[in-house]
Amino acid sequence: MSMSRGNSPETERRAPLTRERVLRTAVELADEAGAASVTMRRLAEQLGVEPMSLYYHLPNKEAILDGIVDLVFREVEESAGAFDDGGGSNESGAPSETPDVDATWKASLRARILAARRVMLRHPWVPALLESRSGLGLAQARYVDTVVGTLRSGGLPYDLIHHAMHALGSRMFGFSQELGDDAGAGDASDSDAFAQMAEQVPNLAAMLAVVAHDDPDSTLGWCDDQFEFEFGLDLILDGLERQHARTA
Amino acid sequence: MSMSRGNSPETERRAPLTRERVLRTAVELADEAGAASVTMRRLAEQLGVEPMSLYYHLPNKEAILDGIVDLVFREVEESAGAFDDGGGSNESGAPSETPDVDATWKASLRARILAARRVMLRHPWVPALLESRSGLGLAQARYVDTVVGTLRSGGLPYDLIHHAMHALGSRMFGFSQELGDDAGAGDASDSDAFAQMAEQVPNLAAMLAVVAHDDPDSTLGWCDDQFEFEFGLDLILDGLERQHARTA
DNA sequence: ACCTGAACACCGTTCAAGT
DNA sequence: ACCTGAACACCGTTCAAGT
Numbered sequence: 001m002s003m004s005r006g007n008s009p010e011t012e013r014r015a016p017l018t019r020e021r022v023l024r025t026a027v028e029l030a031d032e033a034g035a036a037s038v039t040m041r042r043l044a045e046q047l048g049v050e051p052m053s054l055y056y057h058l059p060n061k062e063a064i065l066d067g068i069v070d071l072v073f074r075e076v077e078e079s080a081g082a083f084d085d086g087g088g089s090n091e092s093g094a095p096s097e098t099p100d101v102d103a104t105w106k107a108s109l110r111a112r113i114l115a116a117r118r119v120m121l122r123h124p125w126v127p128a129l130l131e132s133r134s135g136l137g138l139a140q141a142r143y144v145d146t147v148v149g150t151l152r153s154g155g156l157p158y159d160l161i162h163h164a165m166h167a168l169g170s171r172m173f174g175f176s177q178e179l180g181d182d183a184g185a186g187d188a189s190d191s192d193a194f195a196q197m198a199e200q201v202p203n204l205a206a207m208l209a210v211v212a213h214d215d216p217d218s219t220l221g222w223c224d225d226q227f228e229f230e231f232g233l234d235l236i237l238d239g240l241e242r243q244h245a246r247t248a
Numbered sequence: 249m250s251m252s253r254g255n256s257p258e259t260e261r262r263a264p265l266t267r268e269r270v271l272r273t274a275v276e277l278a279d280e281a282g283a284a285s286v287t288m289r290r291l292a293e294q295l296g297v298e299p300m301s302l303y304y305h306l307p308n309k310e311a312i313l314d315g316i317v318d319l320v321f322r323e324v325e326e327s328a329g330a331f332d333d334g335g336g337s338n339e340s341g342a343p344s345e346t347p348d349v350d351a352t353w354k355a356s357l358r359a360r361i362l363a364a365r366r367v368m369l370r371h372p373w374v375p376a377l378l379e380s381r382s383g384l385g386l387a388q389a390r391y392v393d394t395v396v397g398t399l400r401s402g403g404l405p406y407d408l409i410h411h412a413m414h415a416l417g418s419r420m421f422g423f424s425q426e427l428g429d430d431a432g433a434g435d436a437s438d439s440d441a442f443a444q445m446a447e448q449v450p451n452l453a454a455m456l457a458v459v460a461h462d463d464p465d466s467t468l469g470w471c472d473d474q475f476e477f478e479f480g481l482d483l484i485l486d487g488l489e490r491q492h493a494r495t496a
Numbered sequence: 497a498c499c500t501g502a503a504c505a506c507c508g509t510t511c512a513a514g515t
Numbered sequence: 516a517c518c519t520g521a522a523c524a525c526c527g528t529t530c531a532a533g534t
Binding site for chain 1: 376392396397407410411415417424445448450452455459471477480484486487488491
């Protein structure tokens, strides 16, 4: 309520330009028009400001891209507020039988990843952007940290956890390939091109014929992405569990 | 040897501009300087030609990117020339006990994928480019086709094969995430930033400390990518084998 | 401290023209 | 048939300047 800083009604209407506000607007822009539309000039326009003003709050476009990825991972953290931290900080590195192993590690990791997926589905441009980025941002690192913590609470040794991170790959963040675009379709979108392709790829064509048999429109784009995601995720989680059981 | 078309020594020295030659040069350019350097203007320069000449042989830049991906997959096909086709075309879709199941499907699929990986390692820009592309090219589709054929020859039903394709994801093509860049490193490249980050991500830091303990330089970038790739691949292949055995 | 204007070095691409 | 030149509508970014 203090009016010490000269807040005219005008400056109150237009929120001041801020790193935070720039990034939030960039996320909105990406959500509405795709990552390619996040351009310094269009972002500035959206903010009612000149392009060069952005450079006062962020060093360059890379920082903006890093920033919006981090913003999404903060959203992931919020969405997972209900989960416990699972951070049993076992200082000694010895893989002795810890008494307090959490038998539900697999279910809770699974739930957390599926929660992350729900956020990613709201921002389908994140996967492609994330692949192009090298280096974890802070929020993403914290997310990875909770995954490690969950696996550790299940009693898995750190080297198996390390392999698990690699085996999960981007699945850890809730996506595989086909989030944004229609993977599996492609040049063969129209059925003519596909029929012509079919004789060159008989095995693939046979598989598609069998799998799509209960879906009326035979054109592709028929995969149940959610089912496939969970299938692949469970394959990996079950495999990890088995590896752990074999050496425990 | 015929000189019917006016081949002066000059035109023989400079090979004629061709779709093929444009794409091969584009691959070389990407190999040497990264995918970002494949630009119509720089590509033309490399070919000793004006930028607009490229548009006579290819419709636009997208076609060039699709083209170089396809070129790499043709390289994958060549590298796998020693493999058999495994194309047992079992017309009836019934999953009855086929007498001619190939018990070595897992090993041969594994070998083919690792062969593809060796090609991808020569062209580290392919993964990122492939993710951004929607739709299989012909050579890539043929590659997928042989993967389907191999799984089918092992007796797996088509719907399990379909799940397998999704579960494998880009691993089918021989890469996971960390081909080009140093995944796992990042903002924490310098040890100062990492130490500061460590207290925010205790579980992650603990894992890294344990896993890196036998690697002298504690900075990241220490993962044995080949080992991790094979670990994840085997996890999936073993899981698929088990799923198949359970329903066979 | 915060924002702007003009300018630079790039992009992909169209279109009319050259040979 | 094959290649070119000029031009257009975009980029990200630097740098000196405004308030």
